[in-house]
């Protein structure tokens with residue numbers, strides 16, 4: 001099955017690295033001739049479409065990764081065929097918003113740039129067999145039960161950035177205490193990886209895993225109390241609400 005990519009920008013470049021890493025043949029991937037498409041085709045051997053309609057003609061599975069405001073106009077009038085699968089990665093763009101312009105089977109996906117490491121927990125709705133090998137190449141697929149849930153889960157794509165800001169804050173603080181900056185970076189980043197793995201890979205309830213770290217009167221509990229009394233958890237929740245409101249167009 002040939003994969004086509006319309007919107008070869010920042011996200012698509014990460015995705016292409018992830019696909020290459022897991023052995024996809026560049027000759028089986030066709031890029032639209034905008035953004036980084038022409039350069040990547042020249043450099044890495046991807047097929048290059050003449051235009052988006054040519055891409056849709058040549059591919060069975062198509063990834064849409066243009067800016068959200070460009071999504072509907074981009075897919076309009078491209079000669080979609082029955083049975084074609086369009087993977088829409090545009091944040092906040094519903095299936096209905098592009099369904100009239102692109103009469104294909106539309107599946108919403110939300111990969112993150114960790115795709116390039118094969119580490120993206122990629123949201124998908126609805127589960128679509130034809131998209132699974134693509135999603136598996138980028139990391140792991142997380143299936144949602146409704147489009148409404150998909151929208152709520154998409155907030156995690158923003159949290160991915162906030163987590164990086166926390167890692168930077170931790171690394172900067174450690175470096176300011178005199179740690180070698182590279183050591184500080186590794187320590188901060190790997191601590192977040194470790195915390196994530198403990199919550200993802202253990203069966204115990206999430207709060208029990210945390211409680212097991214919080215010795216009464218200990219350092220973890222002291223820091224958590226301080227964050228709580230400075231309304232950090234509340235600010236975090238309201239930032240999630242804000243992002244979800246944006247995704248729902250409010």
Ligand SMILES: NC(=O)c1ccc[n+]([C@@H]2O[C@H](COP(=O)([O-])OP(=O)(O)OC[C@H]3O[C@@H](n4cnc5c(N)ncnc54)[C@H](OP(=O)(O)O)[C@@H]3O)[C@@H](O)[C@H]2O)c1
Nearest residue numbers: 007008009010011032034035065066067068074089090091
């Ligand atoms: N960046 C992320 O980490 C991330 C994560 C998850 C989801 N997303 C979603 O992915 C989408 C793309 O984000 P991005 O950060 O990759 O944006 P980006 O770097 O601006 O890339 C968008 C690309 O779309 C191209 N484009 C625009 N109109 C086109 C058309 N009619 N035909 C073909 N190509 C067209 C642009 O080409 P020109 O330069 O020629 O205009 C540009 O290369 C967004 O909808 C975003 O919500 C992004």
